[in-house]
Amino acid sequence: MIPTFQQIRAQVLRALNVGGVMRAKDLRTPLAKHFNLTNDELNTKYDSGNGEIFLDRISWALSYLFMAKLADKPRRGDYTISQKGKELVVSCTDEEINKYINDTVSKPRKTSGETDKVIGATIMTSNNELTPQEGLYESYENIKKSIQADILATILSKKPQAFERIVVELLQIMGYGGEIKDAGFVTKLSNDGGIDGIIKEDVLGFNHISIQAKRYAANNHVGRNEVQAFVGAVAGTPSKKGVFITTSDFTKGAIDYVESLNGTPTVILINGEQLTKYLYECGLGLQEERVFKVMKLDRDFWDAMDDE
Known part of the structure; x- marks a missing residue:
């Protein structure tokens, strides 16, 4: 060690x-x-x-x-x-x-604000084991995990239809749909055919990504039957591409079933943990609080100078 x-x-x-x-x-x-x-x-x-x-x-x-x-x-x-x-x-x-x-x-220094409190507490408890740089990275990860937990709790407090809109918007921010105007949209509740949202990959809509969004509590995992029903719906589309996103997780049976498809159709599973990471990285629904700029010596610059 x-x-x-x-x-x-x-x-x-x-x-x-x-x-x-x-x-x-x-x-x-x-x-x-x-x-x-x-x-x-x-x-x-x-x-x-x-x-x-x-x-x-x-x-x-x-x-x-x-x-x-x-x-x-x-x-x-x-x-x-x-x-x-x-x-x-x-x-x-x-x-x-x-x-x-x-x-x-x-x-120790006095801190103000929630971010400063987390950073201060982390570095204070870690300074005997971690370098300041490692302590800073650990503080960042702790803050990130805290915000991701808040994201998930907030999503669960909203209506299922709001979650569907968030998922469609997230995938567009991630680059799916390209430059196509209004590439993503939520399907009508009364006739969604097992598909909650669609993102067009071309202007005429020949190719598109089908979306299923399940706003479930953490202990309510998505099973094979639900995933299999979505796969059936995706198989009937021209592009045969789908993304199943949930705030909880997938059972082993559901994961094994998707892996057995071998890309026919192509279905991606995204659980709550992955979802909050994407939301955090894309900044969807978040505001930038503070940016820390950490500098280090430019060795080439200083080495070019003569020593005494």
Whole structure:
């Protein structure tokens, strides 16, 4: 298991105490050996692909040691232990070193607004284990999940016909229907033939996507019979394409049945979790509250300059 941010900080300080002037990459191998990391763990990258997790945590550990004045920077990228750092290494345990860093650097801030409260609470509880960047990403994901839960609750409070309109609008925002004016529409309740909405894929309407929308409570899953009825309706259309969307989920029988169709007709199933993700990503029914711009050093820019 990749060690936490807190565990790395103390060990980085001890490594500096014996290693002299070191860079983050110099610490990678000895610390990996100390923590018994496998090659897979050592090379694990963030889901975004933006760098190795272990090396990134080492870099943040060095930054925190510098901010706590336990390490000095003789030049950019180089670190060496300070006199205060040497004193702590000799007299303190890892827990005491981390407490000193937290007391010196990690100053809680007052927050206002619901978003700030979530971010503040997440980073406060995570700062001993995550880097600030990881804490920010975790805060973002927590906020996102909270908003998605609110989206689902709001949909369930509306009439089924409103849900059908939302689904049609969402698919158009996602690019289905292209540039065709009024490409999507909800069918009439009295004669929908098992199809709640349609999105035209060409001007004359030869090809279109059929939509079924079920506004169900979370514990009321859509079964095979309902999906099979929709498949029958889609099979009778020229394009034979359909999307079945529900606020709940699908039973295993329903999922297995659609997979057995092998694209004849083509039917896509979207459950409540996927639906709220699409709504969030498209911003349908949402307002942008705040944008955080996170900067990082342009290494090529600075490396082009002469060092002292």
